Structures are given as C-alpha cells and as structure tokens.
Amino acid sequence: MKSSYHPHIMEIIVRVVFVLTVVNFGFLNGQVYDVLKFGAKGDGTTDDSEAFVEAWKAMCSSGGSNKTLLIPSDNTFLLQPLVFQGPCNSPSVQVQLEGKIVAPLNKAAWSDFKSYEWVSFNKIIGLTVLGSGTINGRGSSFWEANMPASKRPTQLYFEGCNNLEINGIASLDSPRNHISIHNCTQVKITQIKLIAPGDSPNTDGIDISTSTDVEIYDTIVGTGDDCVALNSGSININITRMQCGPGHGISVGSLGKDGEESIVENVQVTNCTFNETNNGARIKTWPNGKGYARNIVFMDITLTETKNPIIIDQQYIDKGRIDVEESSAVAISNVTFTNFHGTSGQDEIIKIDCSEVTYCKDIVLDRINITTVDGNKPIVECSNAYGNSTNAYDGCLKTQ
Numbered sequence: 001m002k003s004s005y006h007p008h009i010m011e012i013i014v015r016v017v018f019v020l021t022v023v024n025f026g027f028l029n030g031q032v033y034d035v036l037k038f039g040a041k042g043d044g045t046t047d048d049s050e051a052f053v054e055a056w057k058a059m060c061s062s063g064g065s066n067k068t069l070l071i072p073s074d075n076t077f078l079l080q081p082l083v084f085q086g087p088c089n090s091p092s093v094q095v096q097l098e099g100k101i102v103a104p105l106n107k108a109a110w111s112d113f114k115s116y117e118w119v120s121f122n123k124i125i126g127l128t129v130l131g132s133g134t135i136n137g138r139g140s141s142f143w144e145a146n147m148p149a150s151k152r153p154t155q156l157y158f159e160g161c162n163n164l165e166i167n168g169i170a171s172l173d174s175p176r177n178h179i180s181i182h183n184c185t186q187v188k189i190t191q192i193k194l195i196a197p198g199d200s201p202n203t204d205g206i207d208i209s210t211s212t213d214v215e216i217y218d219t220i221v222g223t224g225d226d227c228v229a230l231n232s233g234s235i236n237i238n239i240t241r242m243q244c245g246p247g248h249g250i251s252v253g254s255l256g257k258d259g260e261e262s263i264v265e266n267v268q269v270t271n272c273t274f275n276e277t278n279n280g281a282r283i284k285t286w287p288n289g290k291g292y293a294r295n296i297v298f299m300d301i302t303l304t305e306t307k308n309p310i311i312i313d314q315q316y317i318d319k320g321r322i323d324v325e326e327s328s329a330v331a332i333s334n335v336t337f338t339n340f341h342g343t344s345g346q347d348e349i350i351k352i353d354c355s356e357v358t359y360c361k362d363i364v365l366d367r368i369n370i371t372t373v374d375g376n377k378p379i380v381e382c383s384n385a386y387g388n389s390t391n392a393y394d395g396c397l398k399t400q
Helices: 007-028 049-061 140-144
Strands: 032-034 043-047 067-071 076-078 082-085 093-097 100-102 117-122 127-130 134-136 154-159 164-167 170-172 179-182 185-190 193-195 206-209 211-222 228-230 234-244 250-255 261-275 281-285 290-306 310-313 331-344 348-353 360-372 379-383 385-389
Touching: 032 049, 049 067, 049 082, 179 211, 206 211, 206 234, 228 234, 234 250, 250 261, 250 290, 281 290, 281 331, 310 331, 310 360, 348 360
Parallel strands: 032 067, 043 076, 067 093, 076 100, 082 117, 093 127, 100 134, 117 154, 127 164, 134 170, 154 179, 164 185, 170 193, 179 206, 185 211, 193 211, 206 228, 211 234, 228 250, 234 261, 250 281, 261 290, 281 310, 290 331, 310 348, 331 360, 348 379, 360 385
Antiparallel strands: none
C-alpha cells in the first residue's frame, strides 16, 4: 500500500504551529500594550494620561523588538500634557493610534499648558507612530484669546527621535503647530492629514529644526500658517506630493531672528499643490541674521489662486517689530524655481527681495507659467538678486 505521507504537508503544519506559538508567546510577553489594560477609560471625559504613561513605561522598559502601544478604536481618550520618554530597551517601538485622542475642552481645563508641548516623544530610537486615528487639540480657546504663539502648546513634539516614522494619522485643531521635529535624523512622514481653520493663528503643519534626512510625502495639510516651516538646522529635506492649503505655503524660515546664525541646505520640494494659500514657495529671513540658506529646489508646483506664488523676502519683519538698519543677512544661494503652473490670487507672481548686504546668488527661474485670476498682466519684482531666468522674466534677475 502506497504511503500518503507528504513531507511538504508536514512542513506546512510545523510552520503554522510555530507561527501560532510565536504569536501567542508575543502576546503573553506583552508585545502589544493596550492602554485600556492599564486603566484608561476611553470615555472622552476621564483623564487617561496616567494610564498612557504607565502603558508606555511598561512597553519601553521591556526587551525584545516590535513592541506596540495600542490606542484602540471606538474609544475617545482625554489627555493632559504628557511625555513618552526614551530611550527604550527595544530597538523599535510603535504607537498605534486607531481611536481618538482629545485635549481638555478649553485652555482653562489644561493642567499645564505652559509646558508648551501637549504630547511629547523624547529620545526614542526606532519609533513609529501609525494608524487611522485622530488627535484633536481643541485649540479654538487658545486662538480666540490671542495668546502669543510662544505661550501655546505644540500638538505632537518629537525631540531626539532618530529613525522616526509617522504614518496615517490625522491631527486636528492644534493650539499651535501640529508637529515639531527637533534634533531628529532619518525621519519619514507619510499619508497624514493636518487640519485647522485657515484663520487659526500659528497652526503650522510641520515645523522642522536641527534635523537631517527628513522625507515628507503624500500628505494633506490645511491650516492657518505654514504647511511646512524649515527652521535653522534643516538639512537634507525632501517634500513631495503635498496638498497644501489653506495656509501660508511651504517656507524656508524665518531665519536669522535677533541676529542668530541659521543654516538650511539641501531642500527639495516637488510635485506639490498650493490651493488658495497666502504664499507658495517662500524663503524668509530677518535683517541682521547670519548663516545661509542654499541648495534649495522647488519643482513641479501646481497653483490655484495662490498669493505670492514665488517669494524670497530678506526684509522679513514680524508683527510688533521695528525696522532696524541692516548690517548683515542670511546668505541665500543656489535656489531653483522650476515648472510652476497655475493661477495667482494677485498680480505680483514673483517677488525676490534680497539684502543689499549679501545679495541672492545663483537664483534660477525656469518654466514659470502663472496667470492671474483677474486676467491682468503678471508683475515680477527682483531686488539685489543674481541668476538666470527664462520665459518673459529675463530682465528680473541680474546676471553676474
């Protein structure tokens, strides 16, 4: 009688048993840390901050890899300001946001909004924040009080988090900016939505500072300020396929405030859209600053009723500041604007206003096809700027 034994079937059975054993072992050993198991109520009114921190501490202190802090769906978690502190014993940790996180109802209900960060991640290597959930800062009471931006909390603050990934989540109505990336390297941000009303003050989408190798792609940002602000120390930044609007566009700066030395270099912004934004591609520096902004490319940009589609402003003065005599400036060089098309919400489509002290050097305007909404002839203005341009703008930049 012929045997029906098939070695490959036994191999499959052994593998299935092995996988089930590994999965079961993982759960038993706490690879998934559900905040509900640590006392979170998820009712939207109870303060769940302590439960979140306890779940984090348990996960962060355990060994092994692929640890996940789970914020489950069908729950709303009220959080006061808290810090997820690293480093962790695991080489990679996840925060899986599937439910809703909400801030206190108004600023009077915050335990300590003067911490200036609401949810902070500090010195965590290999962190991934992902999921289809939302985090809502309920920022309107801060906006209506006309509080200075420096006195309002950032929604999600990442500091010293190398090999960081943020994927899929949505952030709503931050009291200040939605996401800060500070002193991080190897950052990937994708498939996220950052939303606040167009008139909400200082609600930047993503602020980056002192960070290198940052990729942002396939994102939607509509707020009351910059969709992305690249502050000093932003190096090797790649932004692509961002839908920006409402807001103030994608900005390098502001740089050089109060005479400080600022550095931004190696920036690529490609295949992005600006929909009814106050600015498109912008570089802004304060008079009397030091340092440089260089090797910057804005390419393949689509505009819809965008004010200031292309702007370099080296005379940037924020509200409440008085003009002062300029003795230095952040040096701007090797900046390319190429393949812009669409409509401008005002007649001036290009404004390159550079410093008499340093000038702007190696500026390129290439394949700029911008019409005005009202049909008027586009206005182009360049001051103290050297480089090359095509189309009808040959006379704007000075050639050296």
